[in-house]
Amino acid sequence: MGDYDKVVKEIITLSRIRELEHQTEKQVSAMPITYAIEIDYLYKKGIAAGLQEGFSQGVEKRARQVAVLLLQSASLSLE
Known part of the structure; x- marks a missing residue:
């Protein structure tokens, strides 16, 4: 699992505390993946x-x- 996937999983896990996983998943899906x-x-x-x-x-x-x-x-x- 790459760093990006790991961070997304952590953010979604944390968003569940506030019952915001649906909105968080929507925002993450809309984000462009950038690479330096x-x-x-x-x-x-x-x-x-x-x-x-x-x-x-x-x-x-x-x-x-x-x-x-x-x-x-x-x-x-x-x-």
């Missing part, structure tokens, strides 16, 4: 992988630019 994706392990892992890939592509692009500039300064071509 930013704290998820797999999300963080994906972001880290994306950043690493972007960094690698940036390094590769810059290395090409430097190579072209060096060849141009030596009056050579890429062929």
Whole structure:
């Protein structure tokens, strides 16, 4: 049983004290289930992988630019 289910069960149990379980169940059913994706392990892992890939592509692009500039300064071509 997840945390959400556990908390809902506890709230309904407590609402029975005041005979409000019907209204409580209605309210709980109407609530959207939200999840903070930013704290998820797999999300963080994906972001880290994306950043690493972007960094690698940036390094590769810059290395090409430097190579072209060096060849141009030596009056050579890429062929």
